[in-house]
Amino acid sequence: MTQRITDAFRALHREGCFVMPNPHDVGSAKLLRSLGFPALATTSSGFAASIGHLDMTVDRDALVGHVAEVTDAVDIPLNVDSERCFSEDLEGIRETVRLLAAAGAAGCSIEDWNPAAGAVDPLTEAVSRVGAAASAASDAGMVLTARCENLLHGINDLEATIERLVAYREAGAEVVYAPGLVSLDDIRRVVSSIGVPVNVLLLPGGPAVHELAEAGVRRISTGGLFARVAYGAVVAGAAGLLEDGTIDPALPLLDGATAKKAFG
Numbered sequence: 001m002t003q004r005i006t007d008a009f010r011a012l013h014r015e016g017c018f019v020m021p022n023p024h025d026v027g028s029a030k031l032l033r034s035l036g037f038p039a040l041a042t043t044s045s046g047f048a049a050s051i052g053h054l055d056m057t058v059d060r061d062a063l064v065g066h067v068a069e070v071t072d073a074v075d076i077p078l079n080v081d082s083e084r085c086f087s088e089d090l091e092g093i094r095e096t097v098r099l100l101a102a103a104g105a106a107g108c109s110i111e112d113w114n115p116a117a118g119a120v121d122p123l124t125e126a127v128s129r130v131g132a133a134a135s136a137a138s139d140a141g142m143v144l145t146a147r148c149e150n151l152l153h154g155i156n157d158l159e160a161t162i163e164r165l166v167a168y169r170e171a172g173a174e175v176v177y178a179p180g181l182v183s184l185d186d187i188r189r190v191v192s193s194i195g196v197p198v199n200v201l202l203l204p205g206g207p208a209v210h211e212l213a214e215a216g217v218r219r220i221s222t223g224g225l226f227a228r229v230a231y232g233a234v235v236a237g238a239a240g241l242l243e244d245g246t247i248d249p250a251l252p253l254l255d256g257a258t259a260k261k262a263f264g
Helices: 003-012 026-034 044-050 060-073 090-102 123-140 158-170 184-194 209-214 225-244 256-263
Strands: 018-020 078-080 107-111 143-147 175-177 198-201 219-221
Touching: 003 143, 026 060, 026 225, 026 256, 044 060, 044 225, 060 078, 060 090, 090 107, 090 123, 107 123, 123 143, 123 158, 143 158, 158 175, 158 184, 184 198, 184 209
Parallel strands: 018 219, 078 107, 107 143, 143 175, 175 198, 198 219
Antiparallel strands: none
16 A cells, blocks of 8 residues: 555545445456446455355455455455454454555445344444454554444434444444445435444435435445346346257447457
C-alpha cells in the first residue's frame, strides 16, 4: 500500500458517490480495473468460491495472500472484506488489520456476525472489536468500515441497526455498512442518522446507482454478485454440454479486445 493510493481511497469518500465492485480473483480485478472503476473490494464469498470453499471458511493467511496478489495486479485502492478479522481477541483483530495493510490494502472491514455462535455479537462486545480494528487501521493509514449484519440474519429492526452503526462510528469507524438495506426511505434514514460515509450493497431489483446517490450514499459495492454470475455461467454452460452436447451461444463471452485491455 502506498500513501498515494490510501489518500485516493479516503478522498473518494469525501463527496459524491462511487461504485466499488467486488472481484473474486486477480483476473476479475484486472477486468474491473480496465473498465474504469476507481476502487475495488474483495468479497469473502467470491474469494472462497474461487478456491473451492464456502463463505467464512477461508483462513487469514489465505486472505492476506489473496490481497497481496490483487494489490500487486491493480494500481487502484482495494478494500478488504475481512469478515470478523479472524480473531476473537482484540490483539488478534489488530494483527489482522496490520497484515492487510502490509499486503497493500487501502481499507478493510469488520463485521459483527459470529458464525460460531450463530448470532450477532452483543453490542458492547461488537463496539470493542470495532474500536480495536479502528485503532490499528488509523495507525496504518487505512479506512475502516464497520458492518452491522442484522438485516442479513433476520433482525429486521432498523432502529437497532442504526444504533449499532452510530456506536461503530463513535468507536472510530470511518465508513459504516448494513448489507441488506433495500428501501430508499430506510437508506435515507441511515444516511441522515450516521454522519459518516455509508456503503450500500447493490442488489438485483433494488435501487439503482443514481437513486442511491440521490439518497446520500457515498459508496456502493456488489458483494459476491459477480462471482455468482461467473460461476453460474459455468454451471449453465456445463449443464447444457452434459445434457445435449452443445454450448449455449447466448452465454456471455469475454471478447479478445476486452481481455487484451485488461490483461495485456
